[in-house]
Amino acid sequence: MSLTVSTVNVNGIRAAVKQRSETNLGFLPWLESSGADVVALQEVRADEDQARAALAPALDSGWHLIGSASSLKGRAGVAILSRHEPAEVRIGHGDPEFDESGRYIEAVYPGAIEGETVTVASLYLPSGTADTPKQDEKDRFLASFREHLAEAAAVVGARAGHEMIICGDWNIAHREADLKNHKGNHKTSGFLPHERDWMTDVLSGDSGWHDVVRHRRPDEVGPYSWWSQRGKAFDNDAGWRIDYHVVSDGLVHRAVHDRVDRAGAYDLRWSDHAPVTVVYE
Template identity: 40%
Template sequence: MRIISLNANGIRAAHRKGFFDWLKKQKADFVCIQETKAQHWQLADREFFPVGYHSYYHDAEKKGYSGVAIYSKHQPVRVVYGLGWEEFDREGRWLQVDFENLSVVSLYLPSGTSKEERQQFKYRCMERLHPHLEELAGHDRDYVICGDWNIAHKEIDLKNWKANQKNSGFLPEERAWLDEVFGPVGMVDAFRKVDPSPDRFTWWSQRGRAREKNVGWRIDYQVVTAGLAERASAAEIYTDENFSDHAPLIIDYED
């Protein structure tokens, strides 16, 4: 089973940069997209509904903002749009497809970089997500929550960690929350299960040739329940082409 996650920074922009042509060659079972930045009615091109996939979009109410999507090779038994939190759901941040023994989620956790108000919203989302993640970890089914979590967990997960300790995305409170998620809560960072190496980033600033110099952050994850983590067999961050300021995160799981 192959799962791909990408913050597209605009699904229409990613399309223009060749994302869907690349995707056709990947043989992915599930593709989770964040930051679609489009309303469903704006996606008239057939490419936005890839052949061979069941395609689902959860748009933000605000045009050109946020939004998540999932392309699934398999017909789900249920599709869940949001988590029942109005301020979270109206920004299109959680989309879930359920199967008999597996649930796949596309999550876009808020960023707090723009202003303090957004950082406080991010903290509220983290607080609300914590017990929900505990509940998922306790289920006897597999869960994979793909997406842009907007937090680099450890020093190895960003290049300039010393200079960013007071910046959103690497704040002590955010990192401690991920310690909980990957500790007592019982979820697993599937990428680190497979690849412990440094300088493995999924996002780069568009300033100062950061991508060329690989001065980046690893803020995109596939967070999985323990049983699925044991089946993670290979991981790749695809950087040969540039579809977004993020790179596709590809993880293979043994069936």
């Protein structure tokens, strides 16, 4: 049995569903053609009723939806769509400052891969802006989320037959190979030295976590998953790789396929991010 997991920052689920709907190229047609069993969504920007209304055709066809909206209307928000209803759900990573910010949700799926339980999380890490309070907020999130990652790795490591995938928009390009214009972005949030060091620590050899796409593509530039709306970034493929599948030890070698569903042209996109999909066996 395989498990296909996708992650995508939808940049507003109502807009993503509506965009390109007249040409059958919006979020819902992508969802049905994705082959995914679980889809982690970020920047949903909708409360539960609004999200369910936007996704009604998918829910009517059997998809299950869980979500965590932000207490700030129209901001952030994470959700998970899945073919099977999760056995357990956890909202937030245990930091009271961020528990109602719509930035983290976990779902537990027993027997997801050959009888093993897999927890899938959707993460929308704050974007930050260098030398501003937004960066301070991001740095506070990084500190407490690192503690959560350490605790989660210990729990997964102690449970036989239990693995974990933390999908989402991590808003950090870890290496120079993860963005096109790395030389011009060393002072930009998302590529700041301390953020990259944080990511290195998260993915260190004994941390229990692995960037599975980079593991599969160690010498490749990209593949990018986000492009600025400014200028010709998309047309020139001047992108960033900030959407990750970070997986526990037992899954890193079980990934057999990965892809980025980059739109064929700028005017065919339904988000400024592209879905990142990995198949695990």
